[in-house]
Amino acid sequence: MRIDETHDPARTSWVESANGHADFPVQNLPLCIFASEGRERRAGVPIGDFLVDLPAIADTLGGAWVDELAQPVLNAFLALGSGPRVALRKRLSELLSDEAYRDAVEGCLIGQSEATMHLPTLIGDYTDFYVGIHHAINVGKQFRPDNPLLPNYKYVPIGYHGRASSVRVSGQPVVRPNGQRKAPEAEAPEYGPSRRLDYELELGVWIGPGNALGDPIPIDQAESAVAGYCLLNDWSARDLQAWEYQPLGPFLAKNFLTSVSPFVVTPEAMAPFMTEGFRRPEGDPEPLPYLAGGSEKPGLGLTVRALLTTRQMRDAGMPPHQLSQGLAADAMYWSVEQIVAHHSCNGCNLQAGDLIGTGTLSTASPDGLGSLLEISKGGKQPLTLPSGETRNFLEDGDELILTAQAAAQGFVSIGLGECRGLVVG
Amino acid sequence: MRIDETHDPARTSWVESANGHADFPVQNLPLCIFASEGRERRAGVPIGDFLVDLPAIADTLGGAWVDELAQPVLNAFLALGSGPRVALRKRLSELLSDEAYRDAVEGCLIGQSEATMHLPTLIGDYTDFYVGIHHAINVGKQFRPDNPLLPNYKYVPIGYHGRASSVRVSGQPVVRPNGQRKAPEAEAPEYGPSRRLDYELELGVWIGPGNALGDPIPIDQAESAVAGYCLLNDWSARDLQAWEYQPLGPFLAKNFLTSVSPFVVTPEAMAPFMTEGFRRPEGDPEPLPYLAGGSEKPGLGLTVRALLTTRQMRDAGMPPHQLSQGLAADAMYWSVEQIVAHHSCNGCNLQAGDLIGTGTLSTASPDGLGSLLEISKGGKQPLTLPSGETRNFLEDGDELILTAQAAAQGFVSIGLGECRGLVVG
Numbered sequence A, B: 001m002r003i004d005e006t007h008d009p010a011r012t013s014w015v016e017s018a019n020g021h022a023d024f025p026v027q028n029l030p031l032c033i034f035a036s037e038g039r040e041r042r043a044g045v046p047i048g049d050f051l052v053d054l055p056a057i058a059d060t061l062g063g064a065w066v067d068e069l070a071q072p073v074l075n076a077f078l079a080l081g082s083g084p085r086v087a088l089r090k091r092l093s094e095l096l097s098d099e100a101y102r103d104a105v106e107g108c109l110i111g112q113s114e115a116t117m118h119l120p121t122l123i124g125d126y127t128d129f130y131v132g133i134h135h136a137i138n139v140g141k142q143f144r145p146d147n148p149l150l151p152n153y154k155y156v157p158i159g160y161h162g163r164a165s166s167v168r169v170s171g172q173p174v175v176r177p178n179g180q181r182k183a184p185e186a187e188a189p190e191y192g193p194s195r196r197l198d199y200e201l202e203l204g205v206w207i208g209p210g211n212a213l214g215d216p217i218p219i220d221q222a223e224s225a226v227a228g229y230c231l232l233n234d235w236s237a238r239d240l241q242a243w244e245y246q247p248l249g250p251f252l253a254k255n256f257l258t259s260v261s262p263f264v265v266t267p268e269a270m271a272p273f274m275t276e277g278f279r280r281p282e283g284d285p286e287p288l289p290y291l292a293g294g295s296e297k298p299g300l301g302l303t304v305r306a307l308l309t310t311r312q313m314r315d316a317g318m319p320p321h322q323l324s325q326g327l328a329a330d331a332m333y334w335s336v337e338q339i340v341a342h343h344s345c346n347g348c349n350l351q352a353g354d355l356i357g358t359g360t361l362s363t364a365s366p367d368g369l370g371s372l373l374e375i376s377k378g379g380k381q382p383l384t385l386p387s388g389e390t391r392n393f394l395e396d397g398d399e400l401i402l403t404a405q406a407a408a409q410g411f412v413s414i415g416l417g418e419c420r421g422l423v424v425g
Helices: A055-061 A075-079 A082-097 A099-106 A133-143 A219-225 A238-244 A267-273 A311-315 A336-344 B055-061 B075-079 B082-097 B099-106 B133-143 B219-225 B238-244 B267-273 B311-315 B336-344
Strands: A032-036 A039-047 A050-053 A109-111 A115-118 A126-129 A159-161 A167-169 A178-181 A190-193 A201-207 A226-233 A258-260 A303-309 A321-327 A355-357 A399-406 A414-422 B032-036 B039-047 B050-053 B109-111 B115-118 B126-129 B159-161 B167-169 B178-181 B190-193 B201-207 B226-233 B258-260 B303-309 B321-327 B355-357 B399-406 B414-422
Touching (some): A050 A055, A201 A336, A219 A226, A226 A336, B050 B055, B055 B082, B159 B336, B178 B238, B201 B303, B219 B226, B219 B336, B226 B414, B258 B414, B336 B355
Parallel strands (some): A167 A258, B167 B258
Antiparallel strands (some): A032 A039, A032 A115, A050 A109, A126 A159, A303 A321, B032 B039, B126 B159, B178 B190, B201 B226, B201 B355, B303 B321
């Protein structure tokens, strides 16, 4: 991932809302799928408050890959890997910063407020990992105070398969799921709406070129399997989860909905913001050889945030309350490259358009906890909101908002957009 | 599911190999996708040793649903539900039994030996359940001798999400997966090929009409969500599984490959063979209301078998050795209808073409154990084969064959075909 002229902080756009935009300055240029005014789904790129309609400027873009961009999902384009991504980025950066192209492109901008966002890919498989070590410790402490981390954690990037069919783009209402829950003192479970509905602040990884079945992706090639990043909310029904998860893992507690932000923020856009990644504490085992190596800066320099508003707060005109904030690289014991290498080491095939969740990103700090389960200590220490309301878990009418920004000295900050969900009971 | 003239035991086919065929008499008529001689994937129906090329006889078939049958996967046809399935079955039964249609149809038969079978659907999601109670007890005993069944088992049809991308049709070679494994006495795990490669004898369920996100399928409608059945081998690396599965369930131990038989045996074909299902032992809890009710005969009257050949056995011309045999209905604590109702009760959306595994089908009998883990008591009591070889787990060159037959007084038996896999190390 090289830093080139597309990252030049002096470069601005003739789309004025892009300059100083928290998420989409001309240095970001993520990919998405959107529809507008009865027109079908198509590929786009957000710039400031607008979206560039990519098929509409196909001739101006040029490139052998415009056919892959002329589809209602990005799978085919992401499968092409970094070459076309880099070429598209270079060309768009030029078109959107050089006033000379304004006439050719301006008619193909659509206001984001007039667009409906869709999932960027047809998701073949969705896998969720558990690489947030502080989350694993915080949750483990609630079950095993003396031994919160299981013995495999520092050797195995723990992951499990999630449900692809119920992944939705930001804005999908969160219908409180029914399920079995059993109070510790109860003799038998009962069935009904979850009483411990929670969010999980995660990042999502979109897979680009995958691998054939039986053909692992070595760690030193894992970087090239990644097509981009998004925010991911792994909505979780804690009461259902506690009762169902033994011995095969979470199921109905999670598969009722997973929300993602609509924009695929590319590794190219992230180049200036990558870090050395998680520092293993003294005494921790070295990663096994198949998980060692990879790029020099595999750490995601993204500050992730979760915010909450309640109906009462919105009615009173109060702004969202920040629940947590933390740097992803400080939370992730395993890097995205290690995740990819591990996932495929047994020959399991990843496919373009697949989605991988990192797991909940909590930092070591009390203001960096990525779920209410952690913030409320398992529902024992309710959070008090600025409205005076308290929360152990999410209530009907609550809206959860995830955001992420990347910043680095000498570069223009970029963001991933928003991942929102309103609990509708 | 009514029994009609298509089940008439007096009905024979002019395709002579169909009469007395173990799997595909004219009373079965399952669906599949196949290719032959450079011709693309298309829908077919096995009859005896042949396949009927459905698009080739579209005009003879008639029916508004022939367009859905003219696709390289069955998703669209399965989404139509039982109406078109029943109509197709009726018409095919007529065409293949009445000599008058021989001229119109015979030219559209392809020998199965000349065909390449493919997956019947594009699998959106694959879920594996754990409804084989004897398997759960047998495996549980190896970990918790005094308390083999976890407290949730008799309330919750336990399931987890598997990998859709690595589901393959019968015949796919089984590449021994690499992964982390840790001997109990070892300080740290090591990485390498699995030493405890196993099979799991399961049935697969193909989903027909699904449900919208947030819209559960009630138990009394669950039957209509099922489009058919197949055999499923949930290949499992026990050493990888033991080390990785806490706390989120099996992952790399399973997702390197799942094999299915190619034929979708419809609920219509199974109508004469359904049974009352599992009898809960005295004292077991009643199913919660959302899992109670459904059809009168939800039990699968399928005798499932696992057979093994080794390289040495094949070289010596010895037949496959039967590892186990048992009736699915005797193994399944939860019915397929209960599985469907549970899976969707939280709003999780099932989609046409989805695949659901039952979990390993072991009966209470020592000759009905559906995995080597159970047969060899966790690798402690090796099985002796007719060749004199012994097995705790699968070795390179071993081939595993799953079959299933349904039989009932007064009806012609049908079968699911085969699910094969050769371990290639």
